Amino acid sequence: MNTEEHDDLWQLLGKAKAPVSSPFFSRNVLRGIREGMQEDVGFSAWFRSYWHVVTATACSLILVGFLVMPAAEKQESATILLAEKVSQSSDYQVIINFDELLASEESSIWLEN
Numbered sequence: 001m002n003t004e005e006h007d008d009l010w011q012l013l014g015k016a017k018a019p020v021s022s023p024f025f026s027r028n029v030l031r032g033i034r035e036g037m038q039e040d041v042g043f044s045a046w047f048r049s050y051w052h053v054v055t056a057t058a059c060s061l062i063l064v065g066f067l068v069m070p071a072a073e074k075q076e077s078a079t080i081l082l083a084e085k086v087s088q089s090s091d092y093q094v095i096i097n098f099d100e101l102l103a104s105e106e107s108s109i110w111l112e113n
Contacts, residue, residue, distance in 0.1 A: 022028075047054065086092060094101075 086095070089095075
């Protein structure tokens with residue numbers, strides 16, 4: 001390599017600050033290695049790893065619960081309205097005594113041959 005052609009580059013490189021490592025670099029590296037070797041086992045480690053998934057699932061279940069509740073109330077109120085309509089009908093007394101009416105027809109003497 002011909003240094004005479006790149007004198008400007010070598011002058012800039014000579015003025016550049018030499019990289020200096022932190023005096024605590026080796027301590028920090030060893031601490032990171034030790035922390036990596038000490039793995040937690042169990043529910044707490046799993047929860048720390050997947051807390052965002054657990055939270056999202058819980059929020060989704062709560063949201064679905066709130067969306068389903070009004071639909072169940074609407075079905076219940078429709079059933080109540082139908083029951084009220086039937087009970088106010090003039091045929092309600094016939095409906096109440098329908099079992100007795102069928103039983104009396106089955107045991108009637110006049111219908112037997």
